[in-house]
Amino acid sequence: MDISDYLQRRGGVARTSHLEKAGFGRAAVRSAVASGRIVKSSRGVYAIPAASPLQQAMDRGGLLTCVSAAPVYGLWTLKSDSALHICRSHPVRTPGVVEHGRPKHPRHGWLPVAGLADVLLHSMRCLPELESLILIQSATGRGDISLDFLYASCGGKRNGKARKLLDLVIPRADSVLEVLANTHFARAGLRVRRHVLIPGVGEVDFLIEECLVVETDGSTHFEPRSVKKDQRRNNRSILGGYLVLRYYYEDVVYSPGAMVAEVLSVLELRRRGVFPSRPADGGDESA
Template sequence: MQTGLFSTRLLRAHGMGRADVRRALATGALRRVRRGWYCLPSAAPEVVIAAQAGGRLTCLAALKSQGAWTLDSAGLHVRVADGVSVLHQPGVRIHWTPNRVGPGVDSVEEALATAIACVDFRALVVAVDSLANRGILAPVRLQAVLGVTPRGRRVLAVHDPQAESGIETLIRLALRRHRVRARSQVVIPGVGRVDFLIGDRLVIEADGYDWHGDRAAFERDRERDRELVRRGYVVIRASYRQVMSNLDDVVSAALDVIRRREHRWRAIHRTQLSESGCLIDLSSTKWRIPES
């Protein structure tokens, strides 16, 4: 991973002497990070802060820098070798290690191993779901890192590589605490994939942060919602903000539907849907909604 950090030794290896470094500093082509270390102006701020502190980016911050969806509340975590002089900064947590480490960013495996012993369970599952879904870490490597500790094995038991965003993971875990099984990324003919299907007909859709402000996506989602309702589904749509700040209300709405047994097809639904063209598989009592 390119970090934009350079040691004095590396600069010399590329032919830059002291005079060259001084000129680069004077023109702004390089910035001094700490003794013996420099960075490009384009270097990621979190990597520079970690280097200034005396170590390298690790834990969730390192996973995020390499493409994983993570919760933002964990702050900046830095792995520092024992005995190194540390510059303490607000919001920076130090992870001491007996191994010699230089500035930069931990590998995905190293950062994940640190996170297992550091962050809360929800945040850990969110990160692992994302690593798996985005192909950042292969299943065999996830197994190798997580399988060596009881906590890691708990994460393996509940993680879902189909989760496309952290808010989907948070919803799934919250439902799981209430012993509600939600199937993720279920394809409904004539509609497409839905984020969650509970029982026969309760759909939960999570609007990710990237979706915010996309008018075309907004209109498409409402068209999908109408089509789902037309086909007899109950739809709960939750925004990024609602999941992050008021997840209990989202889950409560789903639980209310379940308590009323409205997540299951009933006789009246069967009659109405049959009349509208829905097909019943009598051998399995499952419904197949035909294509439009």
């Protein structure tokens, strides 16, 4: 295996000791540096020429954590962060770097990355609430870590805010939009059921107050075939006696207040009789 290929498989960076264990002696390393295939990033650290957060973490003697480690674990994220989030034994105030103290759990197996437990716990104390929720939901939803373990790691009075955040995690979520929308609807006091199977329609994202179907659509729903499929589902939902609203990324992420206000307005119009009630709700079937 070529030394640059080896580095690629290790996230683009490795220490001299790891290169030696892999069979790359000093002569091979010097030759690779001279040819420009790799660079000496810092003392005892070598990397492929393109700089990466992993390289920056290793150069600083730390481990990536919080949102900076999310791509390594394949976690959902809401917004990118230009700052480098790391944890290390001896924090040093550095511009552009967010320090998270010493890691408390086993680190990543071979990359300069904190363990998943530390990544999530750090995010709970660092990121805005919903941004941290997204990371936690994706990790627990896949079964990478248990919600019980996170609760157990957040004991004491000082972690009350963290436990409230964990209370927002739902058993299943298929997208970032679903997590966020569910949180906003719940906080508005709405009665919500998720992943409801409606005969003739299929599974819908949300059924609110047993009468309003709400779908949250990501980018794949803009494909022509998906648009037609969604519109036909809307039609079948309405024929089944349900009201239907659809929201997109910009609605859920950037205008959640307006989204919730529309939902409440539709429910109020239905309460006032503007929309007929479904027979199952006790309304007049001929209405």
